[in-house]
Amino acid sequence: MREALKIAIIGGGSSYTPEIVEGFILSYAKLPVRELWLVDVEEGKHKLEIVGNLAKRMIAKSGLPIEVHLTLNRREAIAGADFISTQMRVGLLEARKWDEHIPNKHGIIGQETTGPGGMMKALRTIPVLLDICKDIEELSPNAWLLNFTNPAGMVTEAIHKYSKVKSIGLCNAPIGLHKWLMNKYEAKADQIYTEFVGLNHLHWVTRAEINGEDKLSELLDRREEYSGKNVPASEWDADFLRSLQALPSYYLKYFYMTDAMLEEQLASLKENGTRAEVVKRVEDELFELYQDPDLQEKPKQLEKRGGAYYSEAAVNLMVSLYNDKRDIQTLNVMNDNTIDFLPKDACIEVNCIVTAQGPIPIGLTKVPEHVKGLMHAVKTYERLTIEAAVTGSRDLVLQALVHHPLVPSVSVAKTLMDEMLEKNKPYLPAFFA
């Protein structure tokens, strides 16, 4: 690797950007960034300028020799990059609103990464990402693509299947759990060992050790829980948790507590509108702050936004890839033989050793019998969705919806399909050619 790195952030106008900029500043000694390219689409130009200028002020304050470039020209940003990170949202929050609202209307969980809403996001996003990958193949074939764009598991699997780009999917949930454990047990990062089994937003933690001592039983018994900002905090049932013998991702509440979660969604919808609309208001406030020419650092309010530690996860990964660090990180990578009932080319979320040549999954020591079926059911839906996104096949959309555990019947699936495809028409050229 070179000693003066070029980084490109696709969706650079995002409200998250100050966090990753802070990350580059803090890690400069291990990751010598020379050029930081923030790129966005025409519609995002205004936000790009606001957040880009804040980035410039932050770098200036740090005194580091990092150049910040703002551009709408994606190819320029990508050319010769060492690391590319994506944090974009095809269709913006407006599209997310419908991902949440249409299912809710029909008594189904409406969520941006899980269920029918996640599917629509995948259908909109995968073709755009594959298009970006064509540019990368041409302009920076050795670059690492760090994919934060949700649904990160499906997007990463699609990239591995349909491009040659070296890509890794990232989620903040694993690092979030670590931070929570560090705080709870007053432990340092390297004193904690957890084992993640499953898929992105569908994992189970089957080991949690502090200094080699098992804390899982304790965590399950006490039902204390780590939860993301974007998932309501309904309590797990104690008997269920104990008999599950694993700590479920908070996204699993959509599957295990569907009734309570739906009730909460409908109540919240009535009161505050969709989560997309809530986030929109938070974002507007953030950009208000970002415009302040005296602001030279990441504002604390950003933490409310929901994606805590995303940037830390990203920078950690770049640092390990760059330095051949061989530490353990929980990433979204190809299954290979790790989970023996899933295809080798399925994307899973798993502990990896991060070498300069890429992450290597570590074998799983416990795969609970209990959850194999649900994991396979969601992976089946994911694979059908990926194929649908690439081919524009309504048949595959229907089959993916019908076989999603949160969709109760073919008739509901058809209704959802028709409404959701229609509403997303502008973002689905493959379906409306």
Add this chain to the structure above:
Amino acid sequence: MREALKIAIIGGGSSYTPEIVEGFILSYAKLPVRELWLVDVEEGKHKLEIVGNLAKRMIAKSGLPIEVHLTLNRREAIAGADFISTQMRVGLLEARKWDEHIPNKHGIIGQETTGPGGMMKALRTIPVLLDICKDIEELSPNAWLLNFTNPAGMVTEAIHKYSKVKSIGLCNAPIGLHKWLMNKYEAKADQIYTEFVGLNHLHWVTRAEINGEDKLSELLDRREEYSGKNVPASEWDADFLRSLQALPSYYLKYFYMTDAMLEEQLASLKENGTRAEVVKRVEDELFELYQDPDLQEKPKQLEKRGGAYYSEAAVNLMVSLYNDKRDIQTLNVMNDNTIDFLPKDACIEVNCIVTAQGPIPIGLTKVPEHVKGLMHAVKTYERLTIEAAVTGSRDLVLQALVHHPLVPSVSVAKTLMDEMLEKNKPYLPAFFA
């Protein structure tokens, strides 16, 4: 094999018995039955006598040298038997009523083999079958056990795991489809080839050929359907069927058309009581008929009962085992390598070559991607249920219910568990020790 066979029918007092007796009479040339033992429990003594006497009259009329024995002594019936068939119902129709009624009460499909109802039946039945198997291991270790007792897939898997008895699970659905195709296409049995993929009561037919010609697309297009007597005939959606590229078992309506099926159940419950109660009335009428001392053959009214071709399936299987016939039959046997994502010791429903040494599964040529997740989800539930039945663990019951695709949440699962276990207390010694 010997030339004078001993057959034992456990649950011999069942209303089905005249059908299997007819089968033995018709197949005598290929299956030289000398002794037919009908055995039942004390509570079934009256029915055993009625149906046993009808059996004796049927044999007498046939002029064949078959001895019919009626007994309440299971060990006497089993000792030295060549073939043993089970068609019993632990808890009788009264227990089935609650299998159907309790889930319905909570807005869940109530069915005797699928969903929470099927689970309770498994919990009641598996320990009894394993007890029978101990007798077989001791008294007729070379006998073939033909298991009709539902849920046949789980019961057969439990027997393979926890006993040394040679056991095969049987269902009338595959032979029913064949009969329907024979009629539809005016074809003989050996002109038809179908490929079944899946589990008992959860299969998909992925090939259907008459004289080597594909008829599957036609069947899917026209949406004509074969359906069992015990499953309401809601129509499949045409787009769904075409895009599924396989003919689903009619039991799959509980999964794919949950809403419509539940509605139908609730309406029918209101009008006629549970299916168990309907069947009870049909059975009462049948036994009324059976008592007629002039009746010397299987009455036509038996066909209304719902288990058409069960006996034909059983006799066909005995004939092929006895004669090393090596024809193809669709049976419930251990997976081994057939379906690569399921465990080797999982029971699946699959085409087999039937040799004298037992059935051998034939490789699957098409396993639709679409259905892998659902199949694995139900198999996961089945395996948890089998372990629960053997160990009496409430933890496993809870996990099995939670991970069943028809159970919407942990809280519903707990409610069902508590009510259903309590109601089945007399049949669940392992849970109430």
Add this chain to the structure above:
Amino acid sequence: MREALKIAIIGGGSSYTPEIVEGFILSYAKLPVRELWLVDVEEGKHKLEIVGNLAKRMIAKSGLPIEVHLTLNRREAIAGADFISTQMRVGLLEARKWDEHIPNKHGIIGQETTGPGGMMKALRTIPVLLDICKDIEELSPNAWLLNFTNPAGMVTEAIHKYSKVKSIGLCNAPIGLHKWLMNKYEAKADQIYTEFVGLNHLHWVTRAEINGEDKLSELLDRREEYSGKNVPASEWDADFLRSLQALPSYYLKYFYMTDAMLEEQLASLKENGTRAEVVKRVEDELFELYQDPDLQEKPKQLEKRGGAYYSEAAVNLMVSLYNDKRDIQTLNVMNDNTIDFLPKDACIEVNCIVTAQGPIPIGLTKVPEHVKGLMHAVKTYERLTIEAAVTGSRDLVLQALVHHPLVPSVSVAKTLMDEMLEKNKPYLPAFFA
């Protein structure tokens, strides 16, 4: 399928042809052949005419409406064919002579299908077969290709990997064993069940039943053996056979009795020249006979040739494919899940159900632990050889030879490679481009 079939025999000038012609005559009622095309290359023109004219006399005598066509135009023969069979020998017996002679010279088994000799045959043959497949893809895409050309397993695997032609590999060893068992036990074909495990020319028979009764232990105890004409009859060691618990293919003597077999080869080489030279003399005699204008049937002397029952195997397979017969035949087809440690696209020799849509492998009931390694070692060599044949890579040839169990070291492998490639230069354009 049509009612007037066109068959093409590639390598139609072979001395085997009268046998397959006899097969068509005997099976005409089940396989209505209208056109029989015998095609050969320019160098084989003379033999094609001799054997072709005999074929015509045989058909004429039968009185059947089969037209015999002789041609050097392969595309004309292939166009619109229903079944195509290959029985050719690239490089003729002259090339075989060196396949046998060069290894012998270096103290290694010299055999036309096993070891370095078989590898050279594969390197010469695979490109020619793939070329034929291109014609079939274009001119008769629905035809079945029955591949007799040795090494049949590797050739069939190569076709499946590198073409879309529907191809099945065939060997006479399984049918030969059946005939031998029929004779030994005075049994009919449908009373015998054998299970074959392994690869072409590398199988183990793990079950042998007559009327459902196990005869394997008896066969292993008595050490009686079925052996092909082309493999010397050194006796198996009794302890070895008993502890192996399977009847090994006679080709396995090259692996299990390498020392004795090599000794026999060297002695025979000294006395009679290579096996190729012996066969050459037999063939010359046969063609002498074939020229007799009064000869109207297959001469008995053909049996000495070594390929007994080849034609019966071929005609049986065509009959079953044509009539959707669903009987059991031992064929060379893709593994899929049958043997769980080999790749899905590896060609194996296995019992199959033959339907009109093609053969389906039957699950194996016994895969001896003892032989897994040897089977995998030979399959590894085969896969390297196929890749070498397609790419012309010397690296792969070297690795294939080194990893063949009959080649004792890298230095011997290099010597063999250099001599054998050089000697086969005219037939290896990919290696000498």
Add this chain to the structure above:
Amino acid sequence: MREALKIAIIGGGSSYTPEIVEGFILSYAKLPVRELWLVDVEEGKHKLEIVGNLAKRMIAKSGLPIEVHLTLNRREAIAGADFISTQMRVGLLEARKWDEHIPNKHGIIGQETTGPGGMMKALRTIPVLLDICKDIEELSPNAWLLNFTNPAGMVTEAIHKYSKVKSIGLCNAPIGLHKWLMNKYEAKADQIYTEFVGLNHLHWVTRAEINGEDKLSELLDRREEYSGKNVPASEWDADFLRSLQALPSYYLKYFYMTDAMLEEQLASLKENGTRAEVVKRVEDELFELYQDPDLQEKPKQLEKRGGAYYSEAAVNLMVSLYNDKRDIQTLNVMNDNTIDFLPKDACIEVNCIVTAQGPIPIGLTKVPEHVKGLMHAVKTYERLTIEAAVTGSRDLVLQALVHHPLVPSVSVAKTLMDEMLEKNKPYLPAFFA
């Protein structure tokens, strides 16, 4: 883990012991050993005293609070131990002499871990180790057993199958390669990443990176080689190495260069006697040195002995287990899903993350197609050998020998079997009961 550790060394009278004592002294800060128990059998009493007294002098010089206990009472040494390490030799060097000599006599590689010699060692050793494990299960069930005793892969696999002891197999070859690379590239340990694929004494290195940069191609090109003291240094063929695309273990010379290695063995045998006899002389010299009451440290001459870095490997492993270090070490552990064609319970040599709960295998990024067959062949032999050792079955010994790639025929296998079993009679009670 406790803060005052008890260590037991079984075979404590070995000439290697001073090395491991030095290891404990150097690592005391990370591994607080309080009691060090050296245990040996009656025949080894004299050597135990010599080496034990040296150990005491070494500890005394270090000033550390480690108590050294010498005992012939194995149970006393094992009771309550935290770590147990085995370095014993059943039958002593005398038995090894015959392991080497008998095969050589018949023209076969004679080696103490590879081929027929290794098999005899396994047959002698496995029952003794399983006996030790019974003591551990009873007296220190939480102890880690570090198994150095060769053949380490087979012994470790046997322990996992037939006991509940937590055991890890260890070899000095991987650490040896690392040391060689460190020296060659002037790199520190944590700058090197290598990937090992295969079995104990049968691995291939498929990745070798310094600071993330690939050095494998360079190492293959230059044919420089790391070799153990106990394996003669015949040069690899350059073409072979390049086309293999992996660095083979030096033990693989017995398979790839059988002819040259055998020649070398026979020449050396003539000149120096067997390797066992050479080692015997080295050992005698060492014990001469050890007796010197002024010697207070490991003498340099020990390095000639052949097992360089064994103790460093052992101490590293204990340190990582004790401290939950989660670094990467190459160990012999159960395969689980790592190599998809081997059984889950097969012992393989693989990179692992070492946690306090034990090592976890890291997924393999490259498994060369070329070597799958050979690896499976040797594993097949290993599994047959383990079963033979446990059951005392001559049938399994014969099958294991026949299927070992270095044994050329059944007849040689039988000769070897008879002679070797007879010679080892005193150590094989299961075979001579």
